[in-house]
Amino acid sequence: xxxxxxxxxxxxxxxxxxxxxxxxxxxxxxxxxxxxxxxxxxxxxxxxxxxxxxxxxxxxxxxxxxxxxxxxxxxxxxxxxxxxxxxxxxxxxxxxxxxxxxxxxxxxxxxxxxxxxxxxxxxxxxxxxxxxxxxxxxxxxxxxxxxxxxxxxxxxxxxxxxxxxxxxxxxxxxxxxxxxxxxxxxxxxxxxxxxxxxxxxxxxxxxxxxxxxxxxxxxxxxxxxxxxxxxxxxxxxxxxxxxxxxxxxxxxxxxxxxxxxxxxxxxxxxxxxxxxxxxxxxxxxxxxxxxxxxxxxxxxxxxxxxxxxxxxxxxxxxxxxxxxxxxxxxxxxxxxxxxxxxxxxxxxxxxxxxxxxxxxxxxxxxxxxxxxxxxxxxxxxxxxxxxxxxxxxxxxxxxxxxx
Numbered sequence: 001x002x003x004x005x006x007x008x009x010x011x012x013x014x015x016x017x018x019x020x021x022x023x024x025x026x027x028x029x030x031x032x033x034x035x036x037x038x039x040x041x042x043x044x045x046x047x048x049x050x051x052x053x054x055x056x057x058x059x060x061x062x063x064x065x066x067x068x069x070x071x072x073x074x075x076x077x078x079x080x081x082x083x084x085x086x087x088x089x090x091x092x093x094x095x096x097x098x099x100x101x102x103x104x105x106x107x108x109x110x111x112x113x114x115x116x117x118x119x120x121x122x123x124x125x126x127x128x129x130x131x132x133x134x135x136x137x138x139x140x141x142x143x144x145x146x147x148x149x150x151x152x153x154x155x156x157x158x159x160x161x162x163x164x165x166x167x168x169x170x171x172x173x174x175x176x177x178x179x180x181x182x183x184x185x186x187x188x189x190x191x192x193x194x195x196x197x198x199x200x201x202x203x204x205x206x207x208x209x210x211x212x213x214x215x216x217x218x219x220x221x222x223x224x225x226x227x228x229x230x231x232x233x234x235x236x237x238x239x240x241x242x243x244x245x246x247x248x249x250x251x252x253x254x255x256x257x258x259x260x261x262x263x264x265x266x267x268x269x270x271x272x273x274x275x276x277x278x279x280x281x282x283x284x285x286x287x288x289x290x291x292x293x294x295x296x297x298x299x300x301x302x303x304x305x306x307x308x309x310x311x312x313x314x315x316x317x318x319x320x321x322x323x324x325x326x327x328x329x330x331x332x333x334x335x336x337x338x339x340x341x342x343x344x345x346x347x348x349x350x351x352x353x354x355x356x357x358x359x360x361x362x363x364x365x366x367x368x369x370x371x372x373x374x375x376x377x378x379x380x381x382x383x384x385x386x387x388x389x390x391x392x393x394x395x396x397x398x399x400x401x402x403x
Contacts, residue, residue, distance in 0.1 A: 073113075140168060
């Protein structure tokens with residue numbers, strides 16, 4: 001073995017290799033093509049993943065400062081084009097690709113981000129037809145969120161004034177392109193809702209490339225439009241251009257001019273509809289009057305109105321008939337009650353002891369007033385009395401014989 005001074009620590013070797021890697025100009029700026037695997041979106045904002053091809057893998061990292069600039073979300077299995085540098089991670093003794101730029105291979109980053117956001121919001125039901133609000137039929141205030149200098153605002157104002165001059169156009173001048181456009185558009189939607197200064201909102205701009213229209217693909221703007229209490233018409237670009245804002249709005253118009261035509265009615269057409277409604281109301285009213293007039297004529301021709309005495313005679317005859325029926329019913333009731341009274345009186349009379357006495361019998365009572373029914377009820381020497389039909393006789397028992 002050689003002298004201990006010739007031995008290196010692992011860290012020293014790794015640091016040496018790191019210096020060698022970083023001094024190599026070919027590794028300082030390198031372009032790679034591969035497929036993402038083992039992707040991790042760390043809560044710190046850093047992205048960790050592996051780049052691989054058919055036979056090799058490369059551990060990679062993209063720090064938050066670079067990752068925050070991505071317009072799409074990397075996914076496992078996604079083929080990408082990457083730029084960065086290769087260096088050694090001293091602690092693990094591994095060489096790592098430090099990525100600073102990343103874009104999809106074979107598809108634009110903006111288009112991929114658009115499709116990813118569209119799929120995400122659709123899954124949440126943000127584009128569902130049942131949650132969309134109905135546009136007002138006759139809005140008197142039209143809120144417009146667009147550039148104050150572009151052709152879109154002129155088209156909207158001209159079409160609105162031509163079709164329905166009674167409507168007031170309320171303009172929120174907004175940026176429609178660039179990094180600050182989306183926040184400005186969001187402020188416009190929220191402000192019009194807070195002030196309640198419009199019956200319907202038109203948000204949009206003229207056509208352009210996907211980069212020009214990118215502000216209208218903002219997730220927060222889509223959520224703000226969907227949450228608007230006031231119905232929103234999205235009019236972004238030309239007929240072939242669709243943005244996330246178009247899907248989130250209550251109605252999509254292919255152009256700003258078309259949005260104005262959708263938002264307000266055409267005066268002549270509205271007048272025609274009003275005339276039709278008025279004519280219909282007059283017809284219904286006239287038919288109702290005719291029907292009621294016929295009814296009045298029918299009622300006025302009835303005998304009771306022409307000769308009121310007939311109805312009096314009819315009512316008088318009814319009263320007399322009811323009186324006779326009541327009198328007959330009363331006589332029957334009294335007769336029935338009388339017969340029942342006589343029957344009950346006869347029964348009581350039969351049970352009356354005086355009736356028996358009147359036929360020659362007497363009732364004998366002891367000194368205590370109790371009826372004597374047997375010789376056992378009285379003793380010799382006891383007082384007694386017997387009742388006849390015309391009086392009472394008192395005596396004392398001097399003898400008793402039992403039969």
